[in-house]
Amino acid sequence: MAARALMFQGTGSDVGKSLVVAGLARAFTLRGLRVLPFKPQNMSNNAAVTEDGGEIGRAQALQARAAGVSPSVHMNPVLLKPQSEVGAQLVVQGRVSGNAKAAEYQTIKPTLMPRVMESFGILKEQADLVLVEGAGSASEVNLRRNDIANMGFAREADVPVILIGDIDRGGVIASIAGTKLVLPPDDARMIEGFIINRFRGDPSLFADGMATISSLTGWEAIGLLPFFADAVRLPAEDALGVHVERTRKTGAKVRIAVPILPHVSNFDDLDPLDAEPDVELVRLRPDQTIPGDCDLVLLMGSKATIADLQVLKASGLDVDIRAHVRRGGRVLGLCGGYQMLGRTIADPEGIEGTSDRVEGLGLLQVDTVLAGDKRLESVTGRSFDDEPLQGYEMHIGRTTGPDCARRFAEFSGSTDGAMSADGQVVGTYLHGLFTNDRQRTAWLRRLGAEPAGMDYEAGIDAILDRLAAHMEQHLDLTGLLRLAR
Incomplete structure (x- = not known):
């Protein structure tokens, strides 16, 4: 019936x-x-x-x-x-x-x-x-x-x-x-x-x-x-909530700067970090600057990676990110953000609108070609520090280069992501990374925070x-x- x-x-x-x-x-x-x-x-x-x-x-x-x-x-x-x-x-x-x-x-x-x-x-x-x-x-x-x-x-x-x-x-x-x-x-x-x-x-x-x-x-x-x-x-429907002003967390031990670019995607990757009392997420418009005291710059996914990379450069945020790295700060790129961290991004088929090849931020020795079928897959595996992880991939493109030898994660017989030789800069195609309690805990401890020990998924239910x-x-x-x- x-x-x-x-x-x-x-x-x-x-x-x-x-x-x-x-x-x-x-x-x-x-x-x-x-x-x-x-x-x-x-x-x-x-x-x-x-x-x-x-x-x-x-x-x-x-x-x-x-x-x-x-x-x-x-x-x-x-x-x-x-x-x-x-x-x-x-x-x-x-x-x-x-x-x-x-x-x-x-x-x-x-x-x-x-x-x-x-x-x-x-x-x-x-x-x-x-x-x-x-x-x-x-x-x-x-x-x-x-x-x-x-x-x-x-x-x-x-x-x-x-x-x-x-x-x-x-x-x-x-x-x-x-x-x-x-x-x-x-x-x-x-x-x-x-x-x-x-x-x-x-x-x-x-x-x-x-x-x-x-x-x-x-x-x-x-x-x-x-x-x-x-x-x-709860995960938001659209990007309107990303731009909402939030009260600064007093006493937070870690500040994470997140440039919010015009075509930001999968922004619910931020939700588990927002829930941590020891973490303050600083969401930045392109006309703002990255705080000098932030511990991590997080580059989010994008539906138009090349266009958002150009906005990042035009705003001068790329200069801020390089200065952050020179001061010893960490950078993490997720999906499109990972692609931006490399040497070049090429779009020979015009998938994002125009056939183009642009220079990336050059913080990872990798190159990306936007081509082939879209990868849509839930994955489980382990990260470079042997912690279990699960999440999903949702991207077009293949990224290769010397820094891929230092993989971020391994699952189903394949590897994902790349790291710089000094470990300061990391890129991965994985979404949902921080919903993993052990992954989130490991990242926050690297940054000097003490995680709240919450079960994020149980909290959502x-x-x-x-x-x-x-x-x-x-x-x-x-x-x-x-x-x-």
């Missing part, structure tokens, strides 16, 4: 759709239902490798974890990974399908709806309840034609919609009522109820607000959801349990099940 389904759309981007779906996935799973998450179309450079050999948005991987199931490419059949201001790599059912400019993508979307519906049908046959997440704003009527992410999907699949508004932004009554105003009547009829997210203060003071929204829209009030502080410790309890307390979950069909 096919599953019931319910879709969650937002009045805008970053209103908390991903978090709400994750919390509901855990809550309904704890009620004994087999729950599967689904997002027809996602745009994010924060991706995860699936067991079936593809990639999906990181948020859907978290939602799968909340539901106690393995991630599948069918949970996010269309993934757009931005490579420029107007273009993105297109991933369909987990595999790279090509590149598309924004205007061109609008003409491609009708060809993608059958793949979206195919994946949705596969999930429905495996679940009791499918929780569907929309993308961006439900009221983007300028993009309604050929839409596969919001009302276009809801109408095609006949899935009722719950609208989420973010009161923390202000104007939530107008944003929800305004959504009803701008939607075509047939689309508006798909919305059954609404949730107000990120409320702070006395809920009784917004009781009239909830009633006003119901009166203006005719939609059922599902609940007023208070701000959930631990959300910051504990947060998901608290999030589920949060949903049970403040939302009408029985009412949501009643509305699902």
Whole structure:
């Protein structure tokens, strides 16, 4: 028997759709239902490798974890990974399908709806309840034609919609009522109820607000959801959270400088470090300088390595990094950051947009050629110091050179990464490195910190349990099940 389904759309981007779906996935799973998450179309450079050999948005991987199931490419059949201001790599059912400019993508979307519906049908046959997440704003009527992410999907699949508004932004009554105003009547009829997210203060003071929204829209009030502080410790959907200002940690023994470049990817690699009380992550815009007292410079992955390397150089951060190394500081490059550390990066096939060959930072004696199939694989092995590790690879390109003889890791009969002769500079293609408690402990002790001894993965599950309890307390979950069909 096919599953019931319910879709969650937002009045805008970053209103908390991903978090709400994750919390509901855990809550309904704890009620004994087999729950599967689904997002027809996602745009994010924060991706995860699936067991079936593809990639999906990181948020859907978290939602799968909340539901106690393995991630599948069918949970996010269309993934757009931005490579420029107007273009993105297109991933369909987990595999790279090509590149598309924004205007061109609008003409491609009708060809993608059958793949979206195919994946949705596969999930429905495996679940009791499918929780569907929309993308961006439900009221983007300028993009309604050929839409596969919001009302276009809801109408095609006949899935009722719950609208989420973010009161923390202000104007939530107008944003929800305004959504009803701008939607075509047939689309508006798909919305059954609404949730107000990120409320702070006395809920009784917004009781009239909830009633006003119901009166203006005719939609059922599902609940007023208070701000959930631990959300910051869960992997973020997009890079908006990377740029959020954070309070400086007093007493932290280690400072890690992280340049945040325009096409940063897999930025959840930072989350385990953020959770360590002895570590302060200093996120830097390209117009800022690397602090002279930092212990490690961490270069993150990138969806457009050559373009981000050029930004790094144009900003002068490359000069700061070399000065840091001369002072005896350490540098770690992850994936695209690893490629930047080498002597050259060549893109003979124009994978990143233009055929190019550029000089890297020259801190590792290696060279990278961006060519061949994309490597998408979960791996386990041991690092150079014989500590166990696990993570995943998600990259195009092959890196070779003398410093590869000093490998960073070995797994499945192959080696990964490179180190400089003095050990100050290290590069690896491995994502998820710091979720390994022993790996994170070893790195922090090298830098002079005393790790907190936490079990990072168990901590994430504990947060998901608290999030589920949060949903049970403040939302009408029985009412949501009643509305699902």
